[in-house]
Amino acid sequence: MRDLNKVRSQHLDILKEAGNIGAGHAAAALSQMLNKTIEMKVPGVKVIPFNEIGEYTGGDETIVAAVFLRIEGEAPGNMFFILPVKEANRLAQRLTGDLSIDFMGDSLNEMGISALNEAGNILAGAYLSALADFTHLNMQPTPPAIAVDMITAILSFGLIEMSEAGDHAIVINTEINEKGSGHAVSFKGHFFLLPDPPSLDKILNAFGVRQNE
Amino acid sequence: MNNLIKVGMAELKVAKSPQIIRTSGLGSCVGIILYNEKAKVSGLAHIMLPDSSCARAGVLNRAKYADTAINDLVQLLGIEGVPSCLLKAKIAGGAQMFKFSSKNESMRIGPRNVEAVKEILYRLNIPVLFEDVGGNMGRTIQFNPATSILEIRTVSKGLVQV
Numbered sequence: 001m002r003d004l005n006k007v008r009s010q011h012l013d014i015l016k017e018a019g020n021i022g023a024g025h026a027a028a029a030l031s032q033m034l035n036k037t038i039e040m041k042v043p044g045v046k047v048i049p050f051n052e053i054g055e056y057t058g059g060d061e062t063i064v065a066a067v068f069l070r071i072e073g074e075a076p077g078n079m080f081f082i083l084p085v086k087e088a089n090r091l092a093q094r095l096t097g098d099l100s101i102d103f104m105g106d107s108l109n110e111m112g113i114s115a116l117n118e119a120g121n122i123l124a125g126a127y128l129s130a131l132a133d134f135t136h137l138n139m140q141p142t143p144p145a146i147a148v149d150m151i152t153a154i155l156s157f158g159l160i161e162m163s164e165a166g167d168h169a170i171v172i173n174t175e176i177n178e179k180g181s182g183h184a185v186s187f188k189g190h191f192f193l194l195p196d197p198p199s200l201d202k203i204l205n206a207f208g209v210r211q212n213e
Numbered sequence: 214m215n216n217l218i219k220v221g222m223a224e225l226k227v228a229k230s231p232q233i234i235r236t237s238g239l240g241s242c243v244g245i246i247l248y249n250e251k252a253k254v255s256g257l258a259h260i261m262l263p264d265s266s267c268a269r270a271g272v273l274n275r276a277k278y279a280d281t282a283i284n285d286l287v288q289l290l291g292i293e294g295v296p297s298c299l300l301k302a303k304i305a306g307g308a309q310m311f312k313f314s315s316k317n318e319s320m321r322i323g324p325r326n327v328e329a330v331k332e333i334l335y336r337l338n339i340p341v342l343f344e345d346v347g348g349n350m351g352r353t354i355q356f357n358p359a360t361s362i363l364e365i366r367t368v369s370k371g372l373v374q375v
Contacts, residue, residue, distance in 0.1 A: 050261075051221025060237030061353055063368055068311050104368075145311035149368055152238025153351025156222055156261065157310045160241065160322050163261045167223055167274050 012170075014207045016045040019172040019193070021134055022127035029126040030176070033119065034094060037179040045172045053155055053169065057082075057190070060152040064088070065103050067120025068145045068158065071128065073138040075202045077195035078158035079128070081120040085148060087189060092116050103148045117144045127191060135206035158194050165197035218257075220244075223277040225258035227289050230359035237353045239306035241323035243279070243330050243346070246303045246356045246363065247286045247339065249295045255358040256290050258282040262322070263329030279329040287337065302334050303343040303363050303375075305354045312349070323347065343375050 019042035027040040046056070054060030065088030067081040083091060085103050092101045092112040101112035121144045132139045147154055155169075162169050174191040195203060218228045220236040228234035230253035236244050239259065248255035258276055265278035275281035287297045307327035327346045334341055345352065345365055353366040365373045 050223050053222065054238060061366075147310045147349070149240070149310065150238040150351035150353065152222065153240030153308070154310055156238065156240045156242050157322070159222075160261065163223065163277060167277070 011204055011209060012045045012047070014204065014209065015170065015172060016042050018131050018134055018203070018207070019045060019127075019174065019191075022130040023174050023191075025130040026123040026126040026174075027176075029122045030119065033122060034178070039177045039179060040174055041177075042172060042174050045170065047168050047170055050156075050159060050163065050167050050169065053159075053171075054152045056171070057151050057155070060150065062151045063104070063149065064151045064154065065116060065146065065148045066151075066154045067117060067124070068147070068154075069120070069124050069141040069143075071139050071141055071195075073132075073140050075135070075137045075139055075195060075199035076161075077193065077199050078161065079124050079141065079194070080155065080158055080192040081123055081189060082151065082154070082192065083189045088116060088148075091119060091189075095119060113146055117146055120144045120146075123191070127193075131203075135203055137202060137206055155192065158192065161196045162194055169194055170200065220257050220259050222259055223261050223274055225256065225276040225282050225286055225289075227254065227256045227286075227293060228356075228358055229254045229293070230357075233355060233357050235353070235355040239352045239354065240308055240310045241306070241326060243304055243306040243323075243326045244352070244354045245279075245283060245286065245330055245334075246354075247283075247290055247300045248303070248356065248358055248361060249290070249299050249301070250361045252293065252295050252299075253358045254290060254293045254295060255356055256286040257354075257356060258286050260326065260330070263325050279326060280333055283330070283333050283337070287339075297337060297339065300339050302339050302341045303356070304330055304334075304341060305345045305352050305363070305365055307346040308348050308350055308352070310349060310351065345373075345375075 023040035031038040069079045071077045092115045095115040172193045176189045218234045234257045236259045245258045265281045307323040355364040
């Protein structure tokens with residue numbers, strides 16, 4: 001088992017490259033869905049100690065909307081598509097045309113939830129299939145689940161598998177930008193890909209990194 | 214604000230009056246407060262997993278597991294002069310943040326954490342005077358050892374004092 005403390009910067013570059021390929025496919029899927037030009041990029045891949053994840057994501061208690069998918073197959077892991085609540089509202093409003101959608105509201109809007117689920121599903125699916133093509137590893141997302149809550153409370157759930165092997169998580173960040181007419185609108189969303197510890201080895205191996213490098 | 218002691222995920226710390234101790238964003242994790250109202254001293258652990266025997270590799274972070282974290286809290290509070298027979302507990306967390314059709318055991322981690330914590334405290338004869346566990350919401354908790362008051366903040370209910 002690889003110690004996450006020893007993951008080297010070149011390994012992170014490989015994961016970033018994989019992330020960018022996935023992001024390209026995901027952006028194309030989202031562009032089609034919204035009928036807008038969407039760009040996505042992976043600004044960085046980081047290894048973060050658990051107790052700093054809150055700070056890294058803008059505060060432990062930042063309220064976000066999260067779509068969670070469990071990845072099954074040869075390289076299992078967890079995946080989150082996370083948006084600050086305001087951005088999630090905007091995205092769901094954009095998708096449904098219903099401007100009353102508010103994920104912080106008292107009554108949950110089924111259409112809004114369904115739209116966000118679908119967005120997360122399509123994005124994650126595109127992202128994963130690109131990563132799967134690239135690595136020749138079979139990876140399938142399970143049906144998505146949604147939660148709106150404090151970011152640390154949400155993310156910690158996805159860290160359980162990783163926490164059995166260490167105290168660090170690998171986070172592949174993704175920025176989503178919408179190019180409007182003349183001005184760019186940005187959805188500041190993030191993907192968190194949290195491979196189970198054995199999967200990390202498999203992914204790195206698929207990129208030609210040997211076990212003891 | 215120097216009196217505020219923050220405990221991160223998989224960490225544990227001790228606070229004495231006039232200090233206040235807090236941990237943020239408990240999801241499936243459980244926050245365990247052990248305290249003594251007379252000594253005005255308290256310890257807080259933010260555990261992620263029920264049992265250290267499931268640890269797989271490397272150096273064991275004892276604060277991450279219910280069993281080792283509670284043992285360490287009891288020891289630290291013993292050093293502060295409070296024997297375990299005078300300790301009381303308040304616990305919060307152990308939610309299920311997402312609803313799944315899947316029966317996968319790791320998806321039930323919140324309830325399993327709560328069961329483990331209660332079982333260990335019961336074995337140590339430490340009474341649990343308050344619990345706010347389960348459900349599907351994240352919690353931030355803050356404990357004041359001077360008053361033994363626990364504050365619980367959630368997105369849906371705001372701030373509650375107990």
